[in-house]
Amino acid sequence: MTSELLTTILQIMEWKMDRFEDRPKIKKKVFNVLVECLQNLYHHIDENMDDLNTEQNEMNSLFMIAKSEGDYTITTGNYMKLTEVGSLKEKLDLINGMSKDELKEFYKQVLNEGTMSEKGTAGLGMIDIARKSGQELEYEFTPINDNLTFFNLSVRIEE
Amino acid sequence: MENLKLEGSAKTPTVNFDSSKGTLELKGRSIPENSIEFYKPLNDWIDAYAGSPQSSTVVDIKLEYFNTSSSKCILDLFKQLEKLNEKNTQVKVNWYFEEDDEDMAEAGEDYQAIIDLPFEMIEVEEI
Numbered sequence: 001m002t003s004e005l006l007t008t009i010l011q012i013m014e015w016k017m018d019r020f021e022d023r024p025k026i027k028k029k030v031f032n033v034l035v036e037c038l039q040n041l042y043h044h045i046d047e048n049m050d051d052l053n054t055e056q057n058e059m060n061s062l063f064m065i066a067k068s069e070g071d072y073t074i075t076t077g078n079y080m081k082l083t084e085v086g087s088l089k090e091k092l093d094l095i096n097g098m099s100k101d102e103l104k105e106f107y108k109q110v111l112n113e114g115t116m117s118e119k120g121t122a123g124l125g126m127i128d129i130a131r132k133s134g135q136e137l138e139y140e141f142t143p144i145n146d147n148l149t150f151f152n153l154s155v156r157i158e159e
Numbered sequence: 160m161e162n163l164k165l166e167g168s169a170k171t172p173t174v175n176f177d178s179s180k181g182t183l184e185l186k187g188r189s190i191p192e193n194s195i196e197f198y199k200p201l202n203d204w205i206d207a208y209a210g211s212p213q214s215s216t217v218v219d220i221k222l223e224y225f226n227t228s229s230s231k232c233i234l235d236l237f238k239q240l241e242k243l244n245e246k247n248t249q250v251k252v253n254w255y256f257e258e259d260d261e262d263m264a265e266a267g268e269d270y271q272a273i274i275d276l277p278f279e280m281i282e283v284e285e286i
Contacts, residue, residue, distance in 0.1 A: 003192055007169050010190075025259050028224070032262065035190050035226050042192050104269070112273050116231050120193030124227035132262055 001042045001061055009038060013065070020067075029157050030065075030072050032132050036125045037076045037155065038063065043121050044078050058148065072157040080151050085141055088151070092139055095130045103131050133157050160211075163204045171197050172222060176204050181213025181248065186221040186286070189229040198232035205239050212248035216240070221255040221286045222263070230266070237274045244276055252278045257286055 013034055021027045041061045048059055062077030080088075098106060107127045114123050130137055138154040160178045167173035172187040183205075191197050208216075218240060225233065237252070244250040252274075254267035264280060271278040 006192070011169065024257070025261075028260060029262065032224060032226075035224065039190075039192055039226060039228070046192075104265070108269050108273060111230060111234055111269065114231070116195065116228075118195075120191070120195045120228040122227050122231040124230060128227045128230075 001038070001045050003042070006038050006042055009063070010034065023159065026070075026072070026157065026159060029132050030074070033074055033129055033155055033157060034065070036129050036132075037074055037153065040125050040153075041076055041078055043119055044080070046119060048079075062152075070159060073154055074157070075152065075154045077150060077152045079144065079148055082143070082147050082149050085149055085151075089139075089141070091126060092137055095126055096136045098130075100131075100134070103127060107131060129155055160207055163200065165200075174201060176201070176208070178208050178213075181216045182219065183216065184219040184221065185233075186219075188223050189225040189233070191226075191228065194226075194228040194232040198229075198236065201236060202239060205236070205243070209239075209243050209246070212243060212246070214248060216243070216248045216250045218250065218252045219255065220252065220267075223257070223286050225266075234270065234273065237270060237276065241274055241276055250276055252276050253281055254278055255281045255283055255286055258282055258284055 010031075014031060017027045017030060021030070041063070045059050045061060058079040060079070062075070064075040066073045066075075095103065107124065110123055110127060116122050126137065133155045135156045135158065138156075140152040142150040142152070144150055162178060163174055163176035165171070165174035167187040170188065170191045172185045172189045175182070175184040175186070220233075240250045254270070256263035256267060264282070267278065267280055
C-alpha cells in the first residue's frame, strides 16, 4: 500500500460512488471511512517497512468493499505482530463499548490531549471510523504462527 | 507580507490566506497520509501574520472531507489563532458544511467545544 495506490483506489471508489450512489450522506460516510481504513493499512505497512525483520509477504494487505441492499461493508486486513494484538484489541473493545455521546467525548479528548506521531497519525482513526459508521466494529485476529497474526476489520455503513 | 495561495489537489485543500484582508480560507479536501508537512507552511504564515494582523481576522473552513491526521493539524491551527485572538485582532471562524452532512457539522461542534473562538456554523447546498 503506497500513497499513490491509495490515491488511485480512492479515485476509483469516488468515481463509482458518483455513478452508483445517489445518497450524498452515505457517499460521504463511505468515503470518509474508506480514507481512514486505507490509511490505517498504509501506516501499518509503513511502520513494518522500517523494521528490517519484516518478511515481504507480511506487507500484503486486504481491502474489500461490498454493497448489499443499500448498506456498505468495508473490510480491511493486515498481518501484525502478536505482541501488538493486546493493545489494539483493548482499544477496539473500549470503542465498541461506548455510546454515541461517549465516543464523541473520547474523540475530543484524544484530539485535544493526544500527541501526533512523526508519521502524522493522531490515534483517532478507529474512534472516527466508529463514530461515522455508528455500528460496532467487527474484528477478528487469526493466528498465523508464533509471532504473527492476521487482523481483519469490518465496518458497516447503513442508512 | 506575502499571501499564501496553494492550489488544491486530490488529497490537499485549496489555501487562500490574505494578510491585507485578514482572511484565511481552507477549501476542498484534506486527506494526506501525513498532514504535518502540508500544514507546516500554514502555521508559519500565521506566525508571520501575528506580527501585524488586521483588526479582524476571518477564518473560512470549507472542507468537504478531512481525515484524522488533518483533524489534529486543524486543531493546532485553531490553537495558534486562539493565541492571536488575545492580542490585537478579533478572530472569527466560519465553519461551512453541506446540507445533511451531520458528520461535518458535528466536527465543527467538536472544535467549537475545545477552542475559545467564536464559531459560526454555516450550512450551504454545496461547498
